Amino acid sequence: MMKKNLAIITTKLTDGGAERVAAILSSCISSQYETYIIVYNDEKLDYPYKGNLISLDSKPAYNFFSKIYNFVYRIYKIRRIKRKYKIQTSISFMEGPNIINIFSKCEDKIIISVHTFISRRSSNYWGIYKKLIRMFYNRADTIIAVSKAIKEDLSGNFGINQEKVKVIYNMIDFDMIQRLAYEEIEEKHMEIFETTVIVNVGRLIKAKGQWHLIRAFKKVKENIPDIKLLIIGMGELGDYLVDLVSKLGLEKDVYFLGFQTNPFKYISRSKIFAISSICEGLGNALIEGMASGLPIISTDCKSGPREILAPDTEMDTELKTIQYAEYGILIPACDEIYYDENVPLTKEETILADTMIMLAQSDDLKEKYSKLSKIRAKDFNIDEILPMWLKTIE
Numbered sequence: 001m002m003k004k005n006l007a008i009i010t011t012k013l014t015d016g017g018a019e020r021v022a023a024i025l026s027s028c029i030s031s032q033y034e035t036y037i038i039v040y041n042d043e044k045l046d047y048p049y050k051g052n053l054i055s056l057d058s059k060p061a062y063n064f065f066s067k068i069y070n071f072v073y074r075i076y077k078i079r080r081i082k083r084k085y086k087i088q089t090s091i092s093f094m095e096g097p098n099i100i101n102i103f104s105k106c107e108d109k110i111i112i113s114v115h116t117f118i119s120r121r122s123s124n125y126w127g128i129y130k131k132l133i134r135m136f137y138n139r140a141d142t143i144i145a146v147s148k149a150i151k152e153d154l155s156g157n158f159g160i161n162q163e164k165v166k167v168i169y170n171m172i173d174f175d176m177i178q179r180l181a182y183e184e185i186e187e188k189h190m191e192i193f194e195t196t197v198i199v200n201v202g203r204l205i206k207a208k209g210q211w212h213l214i215r216a217f218k219k220v221k222e223n224i225p226d227i228k229l230l231i232i233g234m235g236e237l238g239d240y241l242v243d244l245v246s247k248l249g250l251e252k253d254v255y256f257l258g259f260q261t262n263p264f265k266y267i268s269r270s271k272i273f274a275i276s277s278i279c280e281g282l283g284n285a286l287i288e289g290m291a292s293g294l295p296i297i298s299t300d301c302k303s304g305p306r307e308i309l310a311p312d313t314e315m316d317t318e319l320k321t322i323q324y325a326e327y328g329i330l331i332p333a334c335d336e337i338y339y340d341e342n343v344p345l346t347k348e349e350t351i352l353a354d355t356m357i358m359l360a361q362s363d364d365l366k367e368k369y370s371k372l373s374k375i376r377a378k379d380f381n382i383d384e385i386l387p388m389w390l391k392t393i394e
Contacts, residue, residue, distance in 0.1 A: 005085055006033040006393065007108070009078065009092040009101050013039060014046035015203065015234070015259050017284030018093040018115040021170045023047035025091070028386050029393070036085055038078060046261045054081060071100070079104040089393055095129045102139050111392060112137065113144035115170075117302045119157050120279035121207070134158050142392055144168050146282040149303030149315050166392060169307075170282050171385035174378055177291045181268035189266070192255055195226040196360055199270035199294070201263055201285040204235030206278065209299070211237070211244055212334040213276035215345060216353035218248050223357050229254045230270060232263045240338075247341040267292040271366065272359055276352065278336050280304040291377035295369030296328030297355050299348075305330060308376065322355055327376040328369055331355055 006029065010022040026037050026049045035051030042055040056077050061067040078100060082090065089109045092101035098112035118130060137143060137158065143165045145151040151167050154160040185193075198217070202208040210231060217229045231241070231254065238256070245254045257266065267273065273289035275298035280286075283304040290296060290308075298305040300319040307315065310325035323330040334348040345353065359365055378384070 003032065003034040004088045005036070007036045007038055007078075007082065007085075007087045007090040008051070009038045009090060009097045011040045011094065011097060012044065013037070013042075013049055014044040016094075017170065017281070018113070020047050020284060021113075021115075022091075022093045023049040024171060024173055024382065025389060026051045028382060029390070032390070033089075033393070034085075036081070036087065038081060040074065046259075074100050075103045079106060082106045082108055091393075095133070098140075099129070099132050099136060102136050105139075109142075110140045111142045111144060112140045113146065113168075114150055114154060115146050115281035117147075117150055117153055117279050117281060117304075119153050120302050130158070133160075138164065140164065142166060144392070146170050147303045147307050149307065150281060152315075153303070166388075168388045168392070169380055169385060170284050170287065171382050172284070172287055172291055172377065172380050174291050174381040177264050177288060180262045180264040181292055183262055183265040185265050185269065189255075189257070192228055192230060193269040195228060196224065196272075197228045197230050197270040198272045198274050198356060198360070199230045199232065199267055199289070200274050200276065201232045201267065201289065202275075202277070203233050204231075204237040204241055206237065206336065207280070208233075208235075209276040209278045209334055209336075210241055211338060212346075212349050212352065213274060214241060214244055214248065214250070214254060215339060215341075216276075216349045216356065217254065218250060219345060219350070219353035220356045220360070221250065221253055224360055227253070227360060230257065230266060231255070232257045232260050232266060234259045244341060264288070264292055267294060270294060272297060272356065274352075274356060275299060275305060276334065277301045277305075278333060283308060287377055287380050290327070290373035291380075293370050293374050295359060295366050296373060297352070297359060298328060298330060299333040299352075300330040301333040322351060327372045329355060329359065 008022050008026050013023050030050035037051050038054045040056050040058045061070045087108045090101050091111045092098045093113050137160050145165050145167050151165045155162045273294040273296050279301050309328035319332045331351050332348045
């Protein structure tokens with residue numbers, strides 16, 4: 001029996017939770033489907049994948065006319081690929097590829113996946129996508145939302161037909177994370193882990209709110225002098241965050257490691273995983289931190305952390321103070337305002353700081369939530385999530 005031909009469309013195979021899920025999915029289904037992974041460019045391939053990789057050789061654009069050109073070019077190229085390889089199902093990840101997947105439809109079944117709580121995203125870039133989402137997402141055959149809150153957002157704020165939306169949480173490869181966690185770290189980084197380390201993993205962008213974490217860490221450092229903060233990721237706010245660390249006098253205590261192909265060897269040697277996000281889709285990094293066995297402190301942002309850490313609670317809960325949830329600690333989300341070093345901590349930053357101090361000083365609580373983290377992370381393992389994808393693809 002011949003395999004069906006399936007395309008996975010994503011921007012790249014590096015530096016992002018959605019991209020990692022796309023790579024994992026390709027590895028899981030390549031034995032059942034003739035899989036073609038279509039990326040905008042293949043300059044970096046950090047995530048392992050299986051299938052036939054096709055690069056559009058399309059670089060990012062930085063002005064309006066170049067963006068329009070890229071948009072038309074990518075639709076044209078992907079439509080040709082779909083026809084050439086007789087693609088029967090096309091799955092796309094994130095807003096740009098989703099729109100292009102819809103516009104390049106041939107005879108294929110269109111499945112798009114939404115990894116962002118769209119209502120909370122801002123900027124001119126997102127303004128355009130919001131209009132396109134309202135106009136065209138209903139043309140997809142199936143829409144995958146990676147959280148229940150995203151499904152509600154799509155239907156309530158963008159007019160998306162609820163019957164088309166299916167919630168499938170992001171999946172992780174639990175066993176792979178366990179293996180990678182035992183890899184040796186570079187000698188130059190060993191001294192970081194000689195004391196208690198709080199780790200944060202995520203792109204250095206506004207949505208992740210790392211400046212709030214850094215400001216809160218100043219208070220943590222005043223109470224626990226030998227504690228360290230490790231931030232893994234890269235992004236447009238990198239220079240701003242490094243400058244903030246310098247102005248706060250934390251250069252010897254805050255470490256930026258950039259993007260890491262294997263972040264797990266650093267995560268597993270840390271003591272606390274802290275999420276300072278203003279908004280999330282689901283929170284891949286959070287789940288991976290749990291799989292690494294770390295106790296979690298996370299802002300109760302839209303969306304994802306509450307569904308992961310407190311799955312039996314109301315998703316629209318407005319948190320005002322710390323919550324010791326079933327699988328981790330939730331705290332109120334911070335605002336979107338950039339503060340400099342001279343501004344006193346906000347109420348939410350103070351709660352974040354106090355929670356990090358409390359957890360760092362409580363061995364019993366760390367041990368309790370460390371065990372619960374691994375238990376919960378297994379709910380997102382491949383063997384739990386993949387059957388939902390296969391049923392959707394059929």
